[in-house]
Amino acid sequence: MRYNETLALRVAERLMHIPDIEEKLMFSGLVFMVNGKMCIGVSKAGMMVRIDPNALENLSHKDGWEQMVMGGRPMKSYISVSENVLVRNDELDFWVKLALDFNPFAKASKKK
Numbered sequence: 001m002r003y004n005e006t007l008a009l010r011v012a013e014r015l016m017h018i019p020d021i022e023e024k025l026m027f028s029g030l031v032f033m034v035n036g037k038m039c040i041g042v043s044k045a046g047m048m049v050r051i052d053p054n055a056l057e058n059l060s061h062k063d064g065w066e067q068m069v070m071g072g073r074p075m076k077s078y079i080s081v082s083e084n085v086l087v088r089n090d091e092l093d094f095w096v097k098l099a100l101d102f103n104p105f106a107k108a109s110k111k112k
Contacts, residue, residue, distance in 0.1 A: 003029040004083060007092075008042040014096045015040075037108045039099050046083040049095050052102045053077050062094075077106065 008030045015021050015032055022033040029043040041048035048068065053076045059065060064085030068078040086092045 003042045003044055004046075007047065007083060007086060010086075010089075010092060011040055011042055011047070011096060014093065015100075018100075034100065034103045035108075037103060037106045039103050039106075040096065045080075047081045047086060047095065049079050049081055049099045050077050050102060050106055051079060051098045052105065055098065055102075064091075065095075077102070 002025070011032060012023070015034070018034055020035045022036075024031045024033060027041060027043070027048075029041050029048075031041040031048075032039050034040075037050075039050055046064075049065075056067065056079070059079075062085075064082040065079050068075040068080050081095050086095070
């Protein structure tokens with residue numbers, strides 16, 4: 001299994017009301033694109049969430065997340081949330097809402 005299929009189904013249920021949603025296999029996981037922009041990714045160990053980088057300081061009370069790092073550098077708008085936290089529906093809903101709230105302000109990748 002490349003990614004947690006149960007978690008991916010739970011995320012998909014929460015996004016099904018959105019008109020412009022696309023699922024793509026990327027980064028050994030399943031990425032949910034909203035309005036052509038990467039929003040949420042599901043992996044074996046949990047979920048990648050694209051959020052407002054200014055919101056990080058307000059998340060100190062939440063358990064099970066960390067800022068994503070690539071090449072030794074923090075990724076500005078991306079965090080990783082552990083699957084252990086996401087077993088609770090209220091926690092999953094919290095992180096999905098955070099990603100959806102930021103999506104209108106996120107920059108889209110340049111088309112090749």
